[in-house]
Amino acid sequence: MASAGEVASPRPATGARALGLLRRELADAVLGSDEALGEVTIRVVRERLVEVVELLRDHEDARYELPLCVTAVDWPDREPDAPRFDVVYQLRSLQHNDVVRLLVQVSDDDPVVPTLEGVFAGMDWHEREAFDLLGIRFDGHHDLRRILLPEDWDGHPLRKDYVSFGEPIAFTHNLDWALPAQERPRDLPGESR
Amino acid sequence: MSAVLPPPGPSGRDASEQYERGREMLGVDAGLDSVDLVQLDEQTMELNMGPQHPSTHGVLRLVLDLDGEVVKACHPDIGFLHTGFEKDFERHNYWQCIPYTDRMDYLAPLTNNLGFSLAVEKLLGVEVPPRGQYLRVIMCELTRIASHLIWYGTTALDLGATTPFVYAWREREKLLDINELVSGVRMHTSFIRVGGLLADVPDEFYGMVEEVVRTFPHFIDEYETLITGNPIFRERTRGLGAISAADAINYGVTGPSLRGCGVPYDLRKAQPYSSYDHFDFDIPIGERGDIYDRYLVRMREMRESLRIIDQAMAGLPSGPVNTADRQVALPPRNEINTSMESLIRHFKLVTEGFRVPKGMTYTAVESPRGELGFLVVSDGTNRPYRVKVRAPSFSNLSALPFMAKGELLPDLVAVIGSIDIVLGDVDR
Numbered sequence: 071m072a073s074a075g076e077v078a079s080p081r082p083a084t085g086a087r088a089l090g091l092l093r094r095e096l097a098d099a100v101l102g103s104d105e106a107l108g109e110v111t112i113r114v115v116r117e118r119l120v121e122v123v124e125l126l127r128d129h130e131d132a133r134y135e136l137p138l139c140v141t142a143v144d145w146p147d148r149e150p151d152a153p154r155f156d157v158v159y160q161l162r163s164l165q166h167n168d169v170v171r172l173l174v175q176v177s178d179d180d181p182v183v184p185t186l187e188g189v190f191a192g193m194d195w196h197e198r199e200a201f202d203l204l205g206i207r208f209d210g211h212h213d214l215r216r217i218l219l220p221e222d223w224d225g226h227p228l229r230k231d232y233v234s235f236g237e238p239i240a241f242t243h244n245l246d247w248a249l250p251a252q253e254r255p256r257d258l259p260g261e262s263r
Numbered sequence: 264m265s266a267v268l269p270p271p272g273p274s275g276r277d278a279s280e281q282y283e284r285g286r287e288m289l290g291v292d293a294g295l296d297s298v299d300l301v302q303l304d305e306q307t308m309e310l311n312m313g314p315q316h317p318s319t320h321g322v323l324r325l326v327l328d329l330d331g332e333v334v335k336a337c338h339p340d341i342g343f344l345h346t347g348f349e350k351d352f353e354r355h356n357y358w359q360c361i362p363y364t365d366r367m368d369y370l371a372p373l374t375n376n377l378g379f380s381l382a383v384e385k386l387l388g389v390e391v392p393p394r395g396q397y398l399r400v401i402m403c404e405l406t407r408i409a410s411h412l413i414w415y416g417t418t419a420l421d422l423g424a425t426t427p428f429v430y431a432w433r434e435r436e437k438l439l440d441i442n443e444l445v446s447g448v449r450m451h452t453s454f455i456r457v458g459g460l461l462a463d464v465p466d467e468f469y470g471m472v473e474e475v476v477r478t479f480p481h482f483i484d485e486y487e488t489l490i491t492g493n494p495i496f497r498e499r500t501r502g503l504g505a506i507s508a509a510d511a512i513n514y515g516v517t518g519p520s521l522r523g524c525g526v527p528y529d530l531r532k533a534q535p536y537s538s539y540d541h542f543d544f545d546i547p548i549g550e551r552g553d554i555y556d557r558y559l560v561r562m563r564e565m566r567e568s569l570r571i572i573d574q575a576m577a578g579l580p581s582g583p584v585n586t587a588d589r590q591v592a593l594p595p596r597n598e599i600n601t602s603m604e605s606l607i608r609h610f611k612l613v614t615e616g617f618r619v620p621k622g623m624t625y626t627a628v629e630s631p632r633g634e635l636g637f638l639v640v641s642d643g644t645n646r647p648y649r650v651k652v653r654a655p656s657f658s659n660l661s662a663l664p665f666m667a668k669g670e671l672l673p674d675l676v677a678v679i680g681s682i683d684i685v686l687g688d689v690d691r
Contacts, residue, residue, distance in 0.1 A: 143640050
C-alpha cells in the first residue's frame with residue numbers, strides 16, 4: 071500500500087516553483103527563504119510586494135492566481151532586533167497545483183503593507199480582516215474598515231498584548247485581589263478572611 | 264366582493280390635510296420635509312436585508328441598493344457570529360482546540376476536525392494508521408452528504424419548494440445517527456483528533472453505513488425528481504448568478520462554487536490527504552457557473568461521496584486507528600492498569616497535552632464548501648502560537664456582490680443559497 075501521509079509524499083516542496091522563478095526574475099525583491107516540512111516560505115521586500123505577486127500571478131511558470139488568505143503573526147518579543155509582525159500571504163496555483171507562502175515583516179510603529187486588492191479581488195476582505203484583528207494597515211485599500219468586529223471596537227484582539235481574558239473570579243480566598251475595596255462584602259462568616 | 268376590498272381612500276386633497284393634521288398631532292416640525300434621502304440617485308432605494316432573515320442562512324446582513332427590483336449593488340455586513348476562535352486557540356492546548364473547530368463550520372464539523380488535525384500532525388511528523396485514515400475518509404464523506412442535504416433543503420425552501428426540505432432532513436437524521444453511534448454526539452462530534460480518532464467504531468457502524476450506501480442513491484433520485492427537472496426551479500436558476508472561472512479564481516472562490524464554473528479543482532484529487540488517492544471517484548463540474556450548475560455539481564458530489572464510502576468500507580483495513588506515538592495518543596485503557604509509564608503518560612497528556620515542535624504549516628482539506636486551510640504556527644509549547652483559519656465560506660461570500668449585481672431581488676436569495684455559506688465559517 072502506498073504511503074498516504076502528507077509528510078511522506080514525494081512531491082517537491084510547495085512553493086519551490088515560485089522561489090525558483092523569483093530568484094531568476096526578481097532576485098533583489100527576495101530577502102531570503104526557508105524550507106521546512108516541505109513548505110517554502112519566501113521573505114519579500116515590502117516595497118516590491120505588488121511587483122512580486124503580479125509576477126507570480128501572470129508568469130507562465132507560476133500562475134498563482136487564487137488568493138487563499140492574508141494574515142499576520144505577532145511576535146512582540148522580537149522587537150527591537152527584528153520587526154514585530156510577520157504578514158503572511160498564501161496563494162494557490164491551480165495550473166501547477168502548488169501553494170506559495172510569502173512573508174513580509176513590518177514593525178510595530180509602521181505596520182503598513184501595500185494592498186493587493188488591485189491584484190486579486192478576493193484579497194479585499196482578507197485584508198480588512200487582518201486590519202481588524204491585527205491592526206495591519208494596507209496602504210491603498212479602498213475601504214479599510216473593520217469587518218468582523220463592531221466599528222467602535224477598541225484594539226486588535228489577535229495581537230499578543232491584547233488581553234481578552236483575565237476578568238478575575240472572586241473566591242473567598244482572593245477577594246482582595248479580585249474585587250475593588252468598595253465591592254467586597256463586609257460580613258463574611260467565620261474566619262475565612 | 265366589495266367587503267373584501269379596502270374602503271375607498273380619501274381624495275388627494277383630503278390625504279394631504281390628514282397628513283398635515285397627523286404631523287401637528289405628533290409635533291413634527293415642518294422643516295423635516297426637506298431632509299435629503301441620503302446621497303443616492305433618485306431611482307435608487309437602499310434596503311436592509313437581514314441579519315434576521317430566513318434566507319440569509321444565518322446572521323448575514325446585506326445592504327442593497329435597489330433600482331426597482333434590480334440589485335444595483337450589494338454590501339454584505341458580516342461578523343454577527345464572530346466568536347474569536349482564533350484567539351481561543353492560542354489559549355488552549357492542541358487537544359482542547361478540537362471542539363472549537365467543530366463549531367466553526369457547524370454543518371461539516373468532521374472536516375474541520377480533520378483539517379486542524381492534519382496540520383498539527385504535519386508539525387508533529389505523526390502518521391495515522393491506514394484504518395484511522397479510512398475511517399476519517401468515511402466520516403468526512405458522510406459529513407459532506409449531510410452538509411449538502413441541508414444546502415439542498417434550504418436552497419429549495421428559499422425558492423418556495425417546501426417538500427425537499429422535509430425529505431432532506433429525513434435522510435440527514437440517518438447520518439446524524441451514525442455520528443451519535445461513533446462519538447455519542449450528533450453534531451459537534453470532535454471525533455477526529457490529533458493522532459487519529461476518538462475511538463474505533465462499534466460493530467453496528469458497518470451495518471448503518473452499508474445501509475446508507477445502499478439506500479441513498481434512491482433518495483438522491485427522489486431529490487432529483489423533485490427539483491432537477493422541475494421547470495420552475497430551472498427558470499429561477501438557469502443563467503442567474505453566473506460567474507466566470509477567471510472571476511471566481513480572482514475572488515478566491517473554491518469548492519463546488521468554483522467547480523460549477525468548469526474548473527476541475529478538488530483538493531481530494533489534486534493534493535490527496537488521508538488516503539484519498541486510494542479511491543476512484545470523479546470530480547463533477549459545471550459549464551456556465553450559474554446557480555443551476557452549482558446545484559448540479561453538489562447533487563453529483565453526493566453520489567461520488569457514496570462511491571468513496573463504498574470503496575472505503577470494502578477496503579477498510581484492520582489494525583489500530585490511532586498513531587503508535589505515545590507522545591501524542593493516549594495509551595489504551597487496559598495498558599494503564601498494568602503499566603506505570605502508561606499511567607504517567609496518560610496523566611501528562613490529559614493535563615498538559617503534547618508539545619509541538621517549532622514551525623509553521625498551511626494544510627488544507629476540501630470541505631463541502633471549498634478549501635478549508637489551517638495556518639498553524641507553533642512556538643514549541645503545548646499551545647498553538649497562532650492559528651489562522653482560511654475559511655471557504657469567507658472567500659466565497661466575498662464574491663456575492665459580484666454575482667448579485669444586476670440580478671433581481673428575489674433571485675439574490677437564490678444566489679445566496681447557491682454559494683452555500685455557513686456563517687459560523689464566515690465569521691469564526
